[in-house]
Amino acid sequence: MSTTGEQARQAAAIAQSATVQTPLRRFLSDFFESKVATAAVAVFAIILFIAIFAPWISPQNPYDLMVVDVMDSRMPPGEKSLTGMTFVLGSDGAGRDMLSAIFYGLRTSLGVGVMSGIIALGIGMAVGLAAAYFGGRTDTLIMRVVDLQLSFPAILIALILLSILGKGVDKIIIALVIAQWAYYARTVRGSALVERSKEYIEAATCLALSHRRIVFRHLLPNVLPPLIVVGTLQTAHAISLEATLSFLGVGLPQTEPSLGLLISNGFEYMLSGKYWISFFPGVALLITIVSINLVGDQLRDVLNPRLER
Amino acid sequence: MSRDGRETRYEPADACASAAGAAAVTRPAGDTLIVEDLQTWFFTKAGVVKAVNGVSFGISKGEVMGLVGESGSGKSVTGFSVLGIVDPPGEIVGGSIRFQGRELVGLDEIAMRQIRGSRIAMIFQDPMMTLNPVLRIDTQMIEAIRAHARVSRAAAYARAREVLLKVGIASPDERLKAYPHQFSGGMRQRVAIAIALLNEPDLIIADEPTTALDVTIQAQILYEAQKLCRETGTALIWITHDLTVVAGLADRICVMYAGRDVEQGDVDAVLDHPMHPYTFGLIGSVPSRNRRGRPLHQIPGMTPSLLNLPPGCAFRARCDRASDECHREPPVLEYGCDRRARCFHPHFEGPS
Amino acid sequence: MSVFITRRILQSLVVVFVMSLLVFFGVNIVGDPVDMLINPEADQEDIEAAIRALGLDRPIHEQYWYFLVNALKGDLGKSFIFAEPALKLILQRMPATLELAFAAMFLAVVIGIPLGVFAGLRPHSKVSKTIMAGSILGFSLPTFWVGLMFIMIFAVMLGWLPSTGRGETTSLLGIQVSFLTLDGLSHLLLPALNLALFKMSLVIRLARAGTREVALQDYIKFARAKGLSPSRVVLVHVMKNILIPVVTVLGLELGGVIAFAVVTETVFAWPGMGKLLIDSIQLLDRPVVVAYLMITVLMFIVINLVVDILYSILDPRVRLKDVKS
Numbered sequence: 004m005s006t007t008g009e010q011a012r013q014a015a016a017i018a019q020s021a022t023v024q025t026p027l028r029r030f031l032s033d034f035f036e037s038k039v040a041t042a043a044v045a046v047f048a049i050i051l052f053i054a055i056f057a058p059w060i061s062p063q064n065p066y067d068l069m070v071v072d073v074m075d076s077r078m079p080p081g082e083k084s085l086t087g088m089t090f091v092l093g094s095d096g097a098g099r100d101m102l103s104a105i106f107y108g109l110r111t112s113l114g115v116g117v118m119s120g121i122i123a124l125g126i127g128m129a130v131g132l133a134a135a136y137f138g139g140r141t142d143t144l145i146m147r148v149v150d151l152q153l154s155f156p157a158i159l160i161a162l163i164l165l166s167i168l169g170k171g172v173d174k175i176i177i178a179l180v181i182a183q184w185a186y187y188a189r190t191v192r193g194s195a196l197v198e199r200s201k202e203y204i205e206a207a208t209c210l211a212l213s214h215r216r217i218v219f220r221h222l223l224p225n226v227l228p229p230l231i232v233v234g235t236l237q238t239a240h241a242i243s244l245e246a247t248l249s250f251l252g253v254g255l256p257q258t259e260p261s262l263g264l265l266i267s268n269g270f271e272y273m274l275s276g277k278y279w280i281s282f283f284p285g286v287a288l289l290i291t292i293v294s295i296n297l298v299g300d301q302l303r304d305v306l307n308p309r310l311e312r
Numbered sequence: 313m314s315r316d317g318r319e320t321r322y323e324p325a326d327a328c329a330s331a332a333g334a335a336a337v338t339r340p341a342g343d344t345l346i347v348e349d350l351q352t353w354f355f356t357k358a359g360v361v362k363a364v365n366g367v368s369f370g371i372s373k374g375e376v377m378g379l380v381g382e383s384g385s386g387k388s389v390t391g392f393s394v395l396g397i398v399d400p401p402g403e404i405v406g407g408s409i410r411f412q413g414r415e416l417v418g419l420d421e422i423a424m425r426q427i428r429g430s431r432i433a434m435i436f437q438d439p440m441m442t443l444n445p446v447l448r449i450d451t452q453m454i455e456a457i458r459a460h461a462r463v464s465r466a467a468a469y470a471r472a473r474e475v476l477l478k479v480g481i482a483s484p485d486e487r488l489k490a491y492p493h494q495f496s497g498g499m500r501q502r503v504a505i506a507i508a509l510l511n512e513p514d515l516i517i518a519d520e521p522t523t524a525l526d527v528t529i530q531a532q533i534l535y536e537a538q539k540l541c542r543e544t545g546t547a548l549i550w551i552t553h554d555l556t557v558v559a560g561l562a563d564r565i566c567v568m569y570a571g572r573d574v575e576q577g578d579v580d581a582v583l584d585h586p587m588h589p590y591t592f593g594l595i596g597s598v599p600s601r602n603r604r605g606r607p608l609h610q611i612p613g614m615t616p617s618l619l620n621l622p623p624g625c626a627f628r629a630r631c632d633r634a635s636d637e638c639h640r641e642p643p644v645l646e647y648g649c650d651r652r653a654r655c656f657h658p659h660f661e662g663p664s
Numbered sequence: 665m666s667v668f669i670t671r672r673i674l675q676s677l678v679v680v681f682v683m684s685l686l687v688f689f690g691v692n693i694v695g696d697p698v699d700m701l702i703n704p705e706a707d708q709e710d711i712e713a714a715i716r717a718l719g720l721d722r723p724i725h726e727q728y729w730y731f732l733v734n735a736l737k738g739d740l741g742k743s744f745i746f747a748e749p750a751l752k753l754i755l756q757r758m759p760a761t762l763e764l765a766f767a768a769m770f771l772a773v774v775i776g777i778p779l780g781v782f783a784g785l786r787p788h789s790k791v792s793k794t795i796m797a798g799s800i801l802g803f804s805l806p807t808f809w810v811g812l813m814f815i816m817i818f819a820v821m822l823g824w825l826p827s828t829g830r831g832e833t834t835s836l837l838g839i840q841v842s843f844l845t846l847d848g849l850s851h852l853l854l855p856a857l858n859l860a861l862f863k864m865s866l867v868i869r870l871a872r873a874g875t876r877e878v879a880l881q882d883y884i885k886f887a888r889a890k891g892l893s894p895s896r897v898v899l900v901h902v903m904k905n906i907l908i909p910v911v912t913v914l915g916l917e918l919g920g921v922i923a924f925a926v927v928t929e930t931v932f933a934w935p936g937m938g939k940l941l942i943d944s945i946q947l948l949d950r951p952v953v954v955a956y957l958m959i960t961v962l963m964f965i966v967i968n969l970v971v972d973i974l975y976s977i978l979d980p981r982v983r984l985k986d987v988k989s
Binding site: 151154155156158159162163165166167239243246247250251252253263266270273274278281282285288289292293296297300 | 679682690800801803804805806807808809812813815816819820827916919920923924926927930941942945946953957960961964965968
């Protein structure tokens with residue numbers, strides 16, 4: 004009798020723990036277990052807020068020629084402008100408030116990074132799933148192309164494309180998408196293949212479920228965790244890449260400066276000791292990329308059960 | 313509730329019978345190794361895992377002891393504890409390990425290293441994993457010799473060659489130049505055994521060394537192990553979950569369950585007349601002991617999680633003899649000079 | 665083994681062919697070849713003459729054939745700016761880029777591996793956590809911005825190291841190199857460190873992950889059970905196992921380092937082929953851009969080929985698999 008009592012207690016305990024720990028809740032509690040990751044999420048939320056609401060929270064519109072005065076150019080941080088506004092982070096060569104320029108630059112940088120990330124993810128996911136699901140020749144052909152592209156660094160591909168396409172927001176997004184889709188395709192195919200070989204997919208096939216149902220209801224959910232991780236890290240990479248390309252003068256035009264272009268514009272002043280024009284946009288870029296990378300790292304740790312934590 | 317009355321009582325045949333039921337527990341004996349109340353715990357994020365929680369046994373020169381239990385019962389951790397190679401978060405938190413009269417628990421790392429591989433050697437379970445895949449066999453053998461003796465490479469090589477021949481590896485010169493992946497599983501285990509023998513240790517701990525091998529190779533290795541102990545007087549602890557191996561090889565047996573030694577004694581005595589209900593069940597579930605066509609006996613339930621194990625007998629949830637008493641720590645019962653079991657309700661009849 | 669090498673070389677030739685197709689059609693279909701290949705400042709007559717000379721009035725497949733034949737002869741067009749063969753310009757600047765790339769790889773390995781192995785052996789210590797935080801920074805910091813900060817701190821504020829150029833060079837086997845003179849070395853240090861930073865983070869991570877995985881293997885426990893000293897266990901048993909993946913990845917990353925040298929060369933005005941590329945893009949000197957692309961593609965393919973072959977030599981297990989297959 005004591006045995007059955009014990010078993011009943013154990014069963015009850017198991018049942019209880021199952022109701023409390025839904026997958027989402029467990030994910031959230033695992034994720035926020037790390038203080039660093041929690042802080043990174045908070046920082047990223049602030050950056051996102053700034054990027055979205057830049058036109059409303061900036062001290063000035065740095066691209067409104069009526070507001071900007073060349074007489075205010077190259078003011079060190081803390082100086083006041085002719086109109087009495089304080090340049091918290093100084094002003095650039097054209098007399099723009101650096102803080103406002105950074106807010107607007109964040110908007111452009113994040114916009115380009117996230118946009119290209121989403122498009123590349125979409126294309127990569129479709130191609131990767133197709134390769135894994137259909138296998139055979141389709142798979143071989145797709146993966147040859149992916150491998151070929153991945154053997155060249157993204158920056159080289161983007162440089163070449165932009166040297167053919169020219170400058171512009173749309174063009175840099177195209178270049179970033181082409182430079183990145185293969186990473187997503189490989190990730191999706193890899194994890195989809197692992198899932199595909201599992202028995203439940205075989206069972207679903209035996210039940211004569213449609214291709215679409217198997218792919219979207221069975222394969223996709225299992226492919227998502229690694230895809231989210233790669234997506235996060237790749238977005239950070241895309242932002243960094245865009246900044247680099249803009250710095251090299253092949254990315255965005257001067258009319259839509261991202262953080263990279265702001266840094267590039269300040270380069271010439273740096274040698275004469277006017278550090279703030281390059282330094283602060285760089286710090287903003289760094290904080291953005293680090294916070295996204297930290298979130299991505301924690302996502303990888305939490306979503307990968309194999310990893311000993 | 314008492315079952316003792318209606319069953320034929322097991323009477324130990326040896327002269328030490330008078331000690332039966334004595335209140336004072338005698339300490340484990342042996343001239344090579346004495347482990348007493350060893351506790352090795354793992355401090356994980358989820359809590360303390362008491363992998364080994366009070367194990368005592370002794371072993372003498374030339375003796376073979378079978379250390380038996382299910383996976384996760386703490387057999388391997390006991391072996392690692394003796395060698396002092398428990399990885400963090402594991403730690404020896406209590407008890408004593410005396411090797412040839414010398415206390416090993418708390419011994420400094422340099423002194424411990426001189427014993428490791430030299431006086432006490434270990435053979436691991438999976439021969440595919442114990443040899444470093446990117447180092448040649450000669451490198452791996454010579455370094456084991458030169459870690460303990462100042463000898464020339466040539467002398468170490470000659471010794472390696474000699475031992476390989478001894479464990480039945482033909483054309484050792486060719487083999488020494490090879491990488492592990494060029495060997496079969498059985499061959500690799502022979503190499504691992506050869507490495508254990510290189511420095512003529514006084515104690516070998518073999519952690520399920522034949523589990524991953526074919527039956528024929530298993531038999532050869534068992535035969536050689538037995539021969540070795542007889543010839544050299546090396547004491548051998550043979551960790552296994554396979555009772556038939558123990559029956560054929562060991563002089564003594566120690567059965568572990570959930571980090572405890574639950575029963576130990578002379579191998580024939582324990583196998584013929586198990587006292588602890590766990591040993592009883594274990595012997596009952598060996599297929600060859602059952603009649604053809606009859607369903608096999610099995611022990612109900614699963615090994616309990618060692619994480620936050622409640623006090624009392626860990627086997628009680630699976631035990632058909634358990635009573636409320638079993639929520640308390642079971643006593644160590646001694647029958648004969650060498651026979652002990654931790655149980656409130658031991659069997660005194662042979663297995664059915 | 666030779667079957668494997670032959671097969672890989674054939675594969676590489678196919679890739680070169682495919683890439684030449686892509687480059688050619690990229691230039692000729694996406695862009696206007698007249699714009700791409702002919703000096704925009706030339707007058708109408710010159711343009712006509714150039715179109716005929718380049719065969720742009722012929723059908724596209726014939727044009728490709730010309731391009732291929734010329735490329736095989738080593739003729740990748742003439743620079744508008746320098747009025748010299750584009751290939752020659754690039755080959756002149758290649759040693760500077762390669763020196764920078766190898767110096768960066770060297771720094772990445774000699775600093776990265778010890779830090780990574782340490783972090784792998786003691787994953788929970790404060791030092792390890794600092795190392796890993798540093799590697800996240802190294803991954804996140806955009807190379808060009810770090811370069812700027814290096815210049816600001818070490819050249820402008822402290823005045824310790826020069827910020828532009830190669831400095832004094834000496835001839836080594838007929839190639840001009842910086843690292844043999846003190847002046848050249850001082851010029852090389854900042855750019856090399858700048859370029860190394862990203863790869864160093866990668867090496868640290870690889871070495872740490874490898875060490876953590878290898879440290880859990882039975883053969884490491886067995887090595888300890890043999891009574892080996894901790895230094896021998898780490899330096900021989902752990903190191904040799906993690907070196908194979910690290911070396912492979914690094915070999916494959918060499919191409920990436922050469923590509924990323926574009927950024928570092930621009931920041932530090934290092935006279936390599938990357939700087940030439942950026943200058944050419946900005947000056948619309950397209951033949952040089954096309955030539956750079958073809959040369960880099962070729963270089964990449966050769967690097968990948970060499971790494972594959974080296975890998976099969978390094979890892980005894982790969983050799984065996986190849987014999988079987």
